[in-house]
Amino acid sequence: MKAAVLRSGKFNIENIDKPQLKDKKGAIVKVIGCGLCGSDIVKLKTGMAKDGSVLGHEVVGEIVEVNTDTKFKTGDIVAMGHHVPCFNCLYCFSGHYSMCRHFKTTNIFPGGFAEFIYVSEEHLNNTVFYVSEHLTEIEASFLEPLACCIRAVKRAGLEQNSKNLIIGLGSVGILMGQASKAFGNEVFGCDLIKERVMLSEDLGFDKSFISDNESILTEMKNYAPIGFDNVFLTAGASSGLDFAVKAARDGANIVVFSSVKDNNGFKNNDIYYRELTVMGSYSPSPMDLEDSMNLISSGKVDVNGLSVVYNLENLNEALNDTISNKIMKAYIKL
Numbered sequence: 001m002k003a004a005v006l007r008s009g010k011f012n013i014e015n016i017d018k019p020q021l022k023d024k025k026g027a028i029v030k031v032i033g034c035g036l037c038g039s040d041i042v043k044l045k046t047g048m049a050k051d052g053s054v055l056g057h058e059v060v061g062e063i064v065e066v067n068t069d070t071k072f073k074t075g076d077i078v079a080m081g082h083h084v085p086c087f088n089c090l091y092c093f094s095g096h097y098s099m100c101r102h103f104k105t106t107n108i109f110p111g112g113f114a115e116f117i118y119v120s121e122e123h124l125n126n127t128v129f130y131v132s133e134h135l136t137e138i139e140a141s142f143l144e145p146l147a148c149c150i151r152a153v154k155r156a157g158l159e160q161n162s163k164n165l166i167i168g169l170g171s172v173g174i175l176m177g178q179a180s181k182a183f184g185n186e187v188f189g190c191d192l193i194k195e196r197v198m199l200s201e202d203l204g205f206d207k208s209f210i211s212d213n214e215s216i217l218t219e220m221k222n223y224a225p226i227g228f229d230n231v232f233l234t235a236g237a238s239s240g241l242d243f244a245v246k247a248a249r250d251g252a253n254i255v256v257f258s259s260v261k262d263n264n265g266f267k268n269n270d271i272y273y274r275e276l277t278v279m280g281s282y283s284p285s286p287m288d289l290e291d292s293m294n295l296i297s298s299g300k301v302d303v304n305g306l307s308v309v310y311n312l313e314n315l316n317e318a319l320n321d322t323i324s325n326k327i328m329k330a331y332i333k334l
C-alpha cells in the first residue's frame with residue numbers, strides 16, 4: 001500500500017506492507033483522510049520521529065475488516081484518537097490520562113498518512129467514534145485536535161463566564177476559543193496575522209486583537225480590566241509565556257499548550273506573589289474525544305474554512321505551506 005514515510009525530515013511516498021489482522025483482535029481501517037497536526041511538524045523537525053516512521057493521527061476512515069466483538073462493522077465511517085489509557089494507574093486515577101504509561105505506548109499502526117491502518121480492540125472500545133452522515137470528512141478529522149483543546153479548557157476549570165484569552169489564532173487557537181465558548185466563557189484572542197484575527201471573530205470570539213506584544217495590553221484592559229481569568233498559549237513563540245503572565249489577572253490560570261524552541265525561564269516571582277497557576281495540557285482522554293464528537297456533531301464548534309485539502313503526494317507542500325503560515329491547517333486526502 002501507499003504511505004508517506006519519513007526520510008531525513010521529509011515525507012517520501014513509498015510502497016509498504018499493508019497491515020494484516022491475521023489472528024490479532026481489532027480492525028483494519030481504510031484511511032479516507034488525515035489532518036496534518038502541529039505535533040507532526042514538531043516531531044519531524046526536531047527528529048523526535050525516527051526515519052522510516054509514518055506520521056498522522058487525525059484520521060477519518062472506513063472500517064474494512066473486523067476481528068473482535070465490537071459495535072463497529074465493516075462499512076462504518078469512523079474518526080479516532082490514537083492513544084488509549086489503562087484507566088487503572090496513578091496517572092489515570094488522578095485524571096492525567098495522557099500521562100498514563102500505557103497511553104503513551106498505544107497507537108494506530110503504521111500512522112494516518114497511509115492507505116490502511118490497524119486499530120486495536122482497545123482503541124475500538126475507547127477512542128473510535130462513528131461519524132454521522134451529516135458530517136463531512138474534514139469536520140470529522142477535527143475530532144482529535146478539538147478534543148485536545150477541550151481537555152485544556154477543562155484543565156483551566158469549568159467556571160462559567162470566565163474571561164479567557166487565547167494567544168495564537170492558528171487552527172488550534174481557533175478551536176481552543178470555540179471549545180472555551182462552548183463551555184460558557186467569554187473568549188478573546190490575539191495574533192500577529194490580521195486575517196486570523198478577523199476569522200476568529202467570524203467564528204465566535206467576542207473580541208480579538210492584532211499583535212501579541214505588550215502595546216496591546218492597554219487595549220485589552222478595556223475588555224478585561226484586571227486581566228484575564230485563563231490564558232491559553234497556543235502560539236509556540238518563546239515570548240508567549242512572558243506575555244501570558246502580563247495578560248493574566250492575579251490568581252489566574254495559564255495553560256501551556258505548545259512547545260517552544262528555547263525554554264523561556266521560569267517566572268518564579270510572578271507565580272509566587274500573584275498566585276498564578278501555570279499548567280500544561282497534553283493530548284485528550286477518551287471522555288474528551290466523546291465531548292469533541294458531540295460539539296462537532298451539534299455544530300457548536302464550526303471548523304469550516306480552517307482546512308486546505310492536499311493529496312498524499314503533496315504532503316511536503318502541505319507541510320511547507322503550514323510552516324510558512326500560508327494555510328492554517330492541511331487535510332490530507334488519501
Ligand SMILES: [Zn+2]
Nearest residue numbers: 037039144145
Ligand atoms: Zn494532533
Ligand SMILES: [Zn+2]
Nearest residue numbers: 086089092100
Ligand atoms: Zn493509566
